[in-house]
Amino acid sequence: MTFPVVGMVGGGQLARMTHEAGIPLGISFKLLSDTPQDSAALVVNDVVVGDYRDLATLRAFAKGCDVITFDHEHVPTEHLRALEADGIPVRPGPDALVHAQDKGVMRARLTALGVPCPRHRIVTDPADVARFAAEVGGFPVVLKTVRGGYDGKGVWLVGTPAEAEDAFRAGVPVLGEERVDFRRELAANVVRSPHGQAVAYPVVESRQVAGVCDTVIAPAPELAPGLAASAQETALRIATELGVVGHLAVELFETRDGRVLVNELAMRPHNSGHWTQDGAVTSQFANHLRAVLDLPLGDPRARAPWTVMANVLGGDYPEMYPAYLHCMARDPGLKIHMYGKDVRPGRKVGHVTTYGDDLAEVTERARHAADYLRGLIDE
Amino acid sequence: MTFPVVGMVGGGQLARMTHEAGIPLGISFKLLSDTPQDSAALVVNDVVVGDYRDLATLRAFAKGCDVITFDHEHVPTEHLRALEADGIPVRPGPDALVHAQDKGVMRARLTALGVPCPRHRIVTDPADVARFAAEVGGFPVVLKTVRGGYDGKGVWLVGTPAEAEDAFRAGVPVLGEERVDFRRELAANVVRSPHGQAVAYPVVESRQVAGVCDTVIAPAPELAPGLAASAQETALRIATELGVVGHLAVELFETRDGRVLVNELAMRPHNSGHWTQDGAVTSQFANHLRAVLDLPLGDPRARAPWTVMANVLGGDYPEMYPAYLHCMARDPGLKIHMYGKDVRPGRKVGHVTTYGDDLAEVTERARHAADYLRGLIDE
Incomplete structure (x- = not known):
């Protein structure tokens, strides 16, 4: 064959x-x-x-x-x-991918499309950061190198011009962004194929700890239906306008005043979509492959009322197997996904997912397993 | 790690x-x-x-x-x-595995354990087959080489002593079995770990065409709860008594007079358990690995009211990719599992699963996809 x-x-x-x-x-x-x-x-x-x-x-x-x-x-x-x-x-092609590679290009393009973003502009030095802060209501502001950052690296929250100096050391252009007063972070995951078919996964809540994704809840609890639909539409529109092929993750801020602003784009399977492996009819990974092959896309719907994904970070103890066995014994419905990586403190070495009807219970199970595997709890 | x-x-x-x-x-x-x-x-x-x-x-x-x-x-x-x-x-060890390798050993052991089986005995030549037929109510009877058969190979339904001659040609001992007047075939899949933990999957109905598994329905429709429990108990008891480690498939006949008889044993993941990949919390493959590693076993429960698995057999046309694309387009919820094998007529080259609330609809979707992929239908 x-x-x-x-x-x-x-x-x-x-x-x-x-x-x-x-x-x-x-x-x-x-x-x-x-x-x-x-x-x-x-x-x-x-x-x-x-x-x-x-x-x-x-x-x-x-x-x-x-x-x-x-x-x-x-x-x-x-x-x-x-x-x-x-x-x-x-796939995705270079003209699309540049928007996930260069935050300056991404911000300019989304703004031209009328997609709501935090206020932003390229800043040239600490004095310019002070001017930018004045334009957006004062310090603190967020600085990001336009290329090369991920998981909190290449991102600074600065309260003074002096604190801005670090961001300029790499010699990469720096984007200034207002610090958004957000209620929480969301992600809208969509997949698009070359001939234009697209599917949208349920919008999820993504909880970060120290700039690293910690827990994802699908769907985002108590999200107003209008905001959920708007977030999905925004993600589908970005995929179409930018010509994305494959999986597109649109990381969003839900503001305290009821808006949704785009934070980041990723054009590949994304941590905020790992829940789909156990929680959706078709996983983000399968749909990414189907998209890049221009095959018809699979059903993105959730299989359970609630699915929770928690990242497993390395702790101080390098040998995770005994904890892994314990977690399996405690929760026969727990889905563990290990990456085969050596344990180092803070390194993502796997994730767990749980699903069910009761959000509090599903969340507790996932958090317990992730915390136990990391060594944060021992019971 | x-x-x-x-x-x-x-x-x-x-x-x-x-x-x-x-x-x-x-x-x-x-x-x-x-x-x-x-x-x-x-x-x-x-x-x-x-x-x-x-x-x-x-x-x-x-x-x-x-x-x-x-x-x-x-x-x-x-x-x-x-x-x-x-x-x-x-794992499984040789003392357990021999019962899946040698049908004579299996029948003797199950009979000693009091597990209901078709009437049987080793037969030595066509004349002995005639005597055996007389013992069990007459021809036709079933003959099986004790080793080496699978998917209908090494099995004969014979109506006369002359028809029995083929079974003796290989020089392998031959087991005679009464032809059971069965309503349908069932399978009870269980998994057991070395320290004795075991899980039982829901009992399924397995439909064979020409001796080859064609469709599996989970759970077996309209199976009396007492018979289902009895089939699971029988499978768990066999796993324990034989010291099986890993997945054990117990293929069963449900007789027209309301009994369940053991047909065959397999000590590995089994075609009747493929539905668990998409239809159960933990697949037979994951639980087989957990068992052989003596890890705690995963939840065997079904995730949907009905899951149907249909085998994809090769047809006359060697190139299945266009049909595969068509099936994805027709049914975004279809789960396709291809084995990477060259298509040959009648060869198992993959399977599909579907799940949902309505058995008729779920069955139609799986059968349509399998038949379309084989080239039996073109719409």
Whole structure:
């Protein structure tokens, strides 16, 4: 049978879980990984170890692939254009992907589209940060390097011009943003295929701790139906206008005055969509593959009234297996997803999901397991 | 992180789907496959190609594995004993597995345990078959080679002594069984771990066409609660008495006079349990891995009122991808599981599952997809 070959650049847990989703699809999955020990490289059969920043490596990897897609957004735009010029479908393509790579480009484009965003502009030095703060109602303000940040890295909350100095050290352009008085963070996950079919997952609440996603609740509790629909429409519109192919995560602020503002975009399976593996008819990983192959998309609906995902972060104890066994014994319905990574304090090494009818109970089960695996609790 | 290494002997679709289930568990999965093109070898990273009938190959494969388990039941018993003598945990162990390898041993043991079976005895030649037929009420009777049969192979329904001659040609002992007047076939799937924990999946109805599993309905419709409980108890008792570790499928006849008789045993994930991938909280593959690792078992309960699994058999047309695309477009909730195998007429190349509240609708969706993929219908 000649089913297609998907090449994924990047060997992290997103690629690992995409391979898992690709097995029942019957496709062939090829991986370009930095090392043979990367999370996905431990489970994928067809692995090329190499540097995604090197065009010759990318070109050799792409040979024999029907489509190239990504576990991360770090492949240089000019390399993606070169692959396209070689005739390799790159999904999402460079013109879309740049909006997930460069926060300055993203903010400019969304503003031009009339999508509500925090007030923002490029700032040039600490004195300019002070001027920007004055424009948006005063300190504190948020500074972000336009490229290279993730999980709280490359982001600063600054209260004075002096505190702004760090953000300029890397020599990367810096975007200033008003500090949004948000009630909570939401995420609208959508998937779009090349011929324009799109599906929207239920809008979720995403709780961050120290800039890292901690817990995701699907659907977002007590979200006004109008706001939920508006968030989904915004995400679908962004996917269409930017020509996104594959999974698009739109991270949102729900403000205390009842608005929804776009915080970040990610064009790949996303932590806020991990709940779909156990909680939706079709997971984000399966739908990402279906989208990049231009296959019809799968049903994005939830299977249970509530699904909660909690990230498992490494604690002080490197050996997680005894805690993992304990969690299985305590909760036979717990779904554990380990990434095969060595435990380091604060590192994402897995996630758990729970689902059911009672939100408080479902949340307690997920939080307990994640906290137990990290070593924060011992009972 | 030092999570354990599971070695699976046999590269078929059961190993493929066990690897899929092992990825979220964070374990390492090692495969002994006949060829690099076997279904599982196409997706597993750590593959040894070799002959499972060769003890030296098995020993080399087992080195570095924490436990050895199986995709099929064909490994010679003496080789399993040799691995155990080397200190390698073999699960299920040879003393249990022989009951899934040798139908004569199985019948003798189940009868000794008082488990209801069709009337049976070893028959020695066509004349003895005639005597056996007379003992059980006349022809037709069923003949089975005690070893080596599967999917209707090694099984004969014979109406005369002359028709019995084929069964004796292979020189393997032949078991005679009464032909049971059954209403339908059921399967009771259970999983047992070394320290004795066990779970029972809902009893399913299994429909065969030409000796090959065609459709599985979970739970078995209109099954009397007493019979369902009795079937589960029988399966759990067999697992305990035989010391099974891992998944045990007990194939059953429901007779027209309201009894349940054991037909066959399989000690590995089984076609009658494929519905659990999409239809149960914990799949048979995940629970098989948890069992062989002596981890606490996962919840076996169904997630939907009805789940239907239909096998996808190869048809006359070797290229299934266009039909696969069509099925995805027709039914966004369809779950397709392809095995990566070349299409040959009648060969199992995948399965589909559907689930929902309405049995007729769920069944129609699964049957339509399986028939369309096979090329039996074109609309």
